[in-house]
Amino acid sequence: MKTNLKALRTEAGLTQADLAAKIGVSRQAVIAIESDKHDPSLDLAYRIAAVFDLPVEVIFENPHRSSAATTE
Amino acid sequence: MKTLKPITEYTLGFAIWMAVYIAAVFFAGYYFRGMTPLGAPQAPLLYAVALLPSIPIGGTILVFLRFMDRSDEYMRAIMTRRFIVATGITLFISTAWGFLKNYTETPGSGLDYTYMIFWISFAVISPFIRDSKVRTA
Numbered sequence: 414m415k416t417n418l419k420a421l422r423t424e425a426g427l428t429q430a431d432l433a434a435k436i437g438v439s440r441q442a443v444i445a446i447e448s449d450k451h452d453p454s455l456d457l458a459y460r461i462a463a464v465f466d467l468p469v470e471v472i473f474e475n476p477h478r479s480s481a482a483t484t485e
Numbered sequence: 486m487k488t489l490k491p492i493t494e495y496t497l498g499f500a501i502w503m504a505v506y507i508a509a510v511f512f513a514g515y516y517f518r519g520m521t522p523l524g525a526p527q528a529p530l531l532y533a534v535a536l537l538p539s540i541p542i543g544g545t546i547l548v549f550l551r552f553m554d555r556s557d558e559y560m561r562a563i564m565t566r567r568f569i570v571a572t573g574i575t576l577f578i579s580t581a582w583g584f585l586k587n588y589t590e591t592p593g594s595g596l597d598y599t600y601m602i603f604w605i606s607f608a609v610i611s612p613f614i615r616d617s618k619v620r621t622a
Contacts, residue, residue: 439492442559451559451617 415474419447421465436460491555498548506541506600513537542600562617570614571607578602 422432422443429443436443436457445451446461453461453473462469470478489497512521516534519525526534549568553561579599585591 438557439560442557445559445615445617450615451562454558457558 414449414452414476416446416449416472418443418461418472421467421472422447425465432461432464435464491552491560494555495548495552498551499545502541502544502548505544506538509538509541538597539600545604559617563614566617567607567611567614570610571603574606574610575599575603578606 422429427435429440429447433440433443437460438457442451446453458469458473462472465472513534515521516523517526517531523530549564553564556564579596579602582591582593586593
């Protein structure tokens with residue numbers, strides 16, 4: 414899942430360890446999400462969105478949105 | 486009391502149970518050579534001593550499960566994948582070795598290597614399984 418988490422985190426002046434502590438996961442989990450090695454669960458995505466006070470889809474690209482729009 | 490981090494608790498617990506396993510293997514070896522104060526092997530004690538090295542396996546699995554419980558979703562996902570792949574490798578090696586023993590001159594003592602094969606497989610594959618996603622493309 415494409416994400417701009419790294420850019421948002423850097424912009425907010427947070428280290429990977431800072432963000433990991435805020436969302437209650439390991440630093441390895443943050444690294445894996447930023448490098449597209451792990452798709453976060455909905456709950457974790459919401460926790461990340463709450464840290465940046467942004468909607469989930471601003472942080473994680475919805476890969477189904479364009480196809481869903483065309484099928485409607 | 487300060488709670489240990491999941492990875493610290495896992496490493497510590499695993500090291501302790503592995504030490505118990507190695508001690509049990511050596512003790513059983515010495516016992517069956519009659520080199521302990523217990524004297525020559527005799528029933529029913531010999532059955533208990535023969536089973537002794539298998540008991541720490543339960544300990545390591547409990548440590549592993551507790552680590553899974555306390556870890557975050559990413560660690561849980563990659564540890565599960567590693568466990569499945571290591572189990573597959575162990576099944577493959579054990580089965581292949583068993584057939585080779587049956588039909589060729591391949592040496593081997595029995596199933597007592599299975600536990601070691603599993604953890605060696607787990608250690609070897611772990612650096613290569615860092616992705617929680619199954620990529621099919």
